[in-house]
Amino acid sequence: xxxxxxxxxxxxxxxxxxxxxxxxxxxxxxxxxxxxxxxxxxxxxxxxxxxxxxxxxxxxxxxxxxxxxxxxxxxxxxxxxxxxxxxxxxxxxxxxxxxxxxxxxxxxxxxxxxxxxxxxxxxxxxxxxxxxxxxxxxxxxxxxxxxxxxxxxxxxxxxxxxxxxxxxxxxxxxxxxxxxxxxxxxxxxxxxxxxxxxxxxxxxxxxxxxxxxxxxxxxxxxxxxxxxxxxxxxxxxxxxxxxxxxxxxxxxxxxxxxxx
Amino acid sequence: xxxxxxxxxxxxxxxxxxxxxxxxxxxxxxxxxxxxxxxxxxxxxxxxxxxxxxxxxxxxxxxxxxxxxxxxxxxxxxxxxxxxxxxxxxxxxxxxxxxxxx
Numbered sequence: 001x002x003x004x005x006x007x008x009x010x011x012x013x014x015x016x017x018x019x020x021x022x023x024x025x026x027x028x029x030x031x032x033x034x035x036x037x038x039x040x041x042x043x044x045x046x047x048x049x050x051x052x053x054x055x056x057x058x059x060x061x062x063x064x065x066x067x068x069x070x071x072x073x074x075x076x077x078x079x080x081x082x083x084x085x086x087x088x089x090x091x092x093x094x095x096x097x098x099x100x101x102x103x104x105x106x107x108x109x110x111x112x113x114x115x116x117x118x119x120x121x122x123x124x125x126x127x128x129x130x131x132x133x134x135x136x137x138x139x140x141x142x143x144x145x146x147x148x149x150x151x152x153x154x155x156x157x158x159x160x161x162x163x164x165x166x167x168x169x170x171x172x173x174x175x176x177x178x179x180x181x182x183x184x185x186x187x188x189x190x191x192x193x194x195x196x197x198x199x200x201x202x203x204x205x206x207x208x209x210x211x212x213x214x215x216x217x218x219x220x221x222x223x224x225x226x227x228x229x230x231x232x233x234x235x236x237x238x239x240x241x242x243x244x245x246x247x248x249x250x251x252x253x254x255x256x257x258x259x260x
Numbered sequence: 261x262x263x264x265x266x267x268x269x270x271x272x273x274x275x276x277x278x279x280x281x282x283x284x285x286x287x288x289x290x291x292x293x294x295x296x297x298x299x300x301x302x303x304x305x306x307x308x309x310x311x312x313x314x315x316x317x318x319x320x321x322x323x324x325x326x327x328x329x330x331x332x333x334x335x336x337x338x339x340x341x342x343x344x345x346x347x348x349x350x351x352x353x354x355x356x357x358x359x360x361x362x
Contacts, residue, residue: 042342042343042344043343045344046343046344046347048344049344049347059263063263063264063267066267066271067267067270067271070267070271070275071267071270071271071274071275072274073274073278075302075306076270076274078309079305079309080266080267080270082309082312082313084262084263084266086312086316090262090263090265090266090269091265091266091269093266093270094265094266094269094270094273096305096309097270097273097274098269098270098273098274098277099301099305100301100302100305100306101270101273101274101277101278102277102298102301103298103299103301103302104274104277104278104281105277105278105280105281105284105289105298106281106289106295106298106299107278107281108277108278108279108280108281108282108283108284109281109282109284109286109288109289109290111281111282112281112282112283112284112286113286117282119283122279122282122283123279125282126275126278126279126281126282126283127275127278129278129281129282130278179358180355180358181351181355182325182329182350182351182352182353182354182355182356182357182358183351184313184326184354185325185326185329185330185333185350185351185353185354186347186350186351187313188309188310188313188314188326188330188333188350189329189330189333189346189347189349189350189351190347191306191309191310191313192306192310192330192333192334192337192346193333193337193343193346193347194306195303195306195307195310196337198302198303198306199303203300204300204303207300207303207304207307208303208304208306208307209307210304211303211304211305211307211308211311212307212308212310212311214308215308215311215312216311216315216321219312219316219319219320219321220319220320220321223319224319227308227312228305228308228309228312231304231305231307231308232301232304232305232308233304234304234307234308235297235300235301235303235304236297238300239293239296239297239300
């Protein structure tokens, strides 16, 4: 989906010629809004899966809705309710969710220059800094389109994500035993769907594989919630090994060529 | 009460990292190693979470209907199914296998 956004954007900008601008080519507002709505609606609807999972994990309607309103970063929310459902310590559970949310800091860093919001507006805009708003915003050719894309994606996604969370949680409570309906499979399926597009290079695949091994080995040994945190060590471990290999290759070829 | 503690800590932590990114002067987190680690950390965590939630029940490893559901979701992903359909497939297959006594 994230890939689709930039592709569509490119096609559209060639389809509709607009008066030439000195800097970047302008993009019609309607095209920006269409892109933003597409992403916002598609992803916003998956709040339903979160509502169902959270209620199935034993969180109350109020707790479930508070998470979508206040945390508003999907993977972290799923990670938190998953860890709580398994009986994890609240702080260990929060740590896993926090690590997953940390990538948003890097999105913010890239968006900051593109959006150019003044200091007073940043505390408000910050809440909407997530994967999807970043993808749409960075795909825009100029600041005006970027701001429009960010606002429309953020607003649509925030409203729909919270509405569908509420409906999903209500529905799951009405169903009773969510396990009988297979709803406990929603959460791992969501993680898998989020993970799949990230597995592009060997480094990413090795990190994922190592993380799986770490979590499976430590699961029976360590307190609930801790194995996932241990598995996060796969990331620095893979980078260290990769760094060493690069140094070896560099020494061998001595061409000073940049990394793979 | 424990659940509320987790919710508040997560909400505050997740908001602060978003705000930090948007407000930090450019270049603060731009070191290549930091950026690569930030990109790789979610990969490791998501892989671990997928495995944990598929194969664990409390503190022990299990192989039940969920594994069939997640495997079906993986097939749906390979076939480029949209997000909600992937999740739906996992749920339906898991429920189906359970109904058959799996």
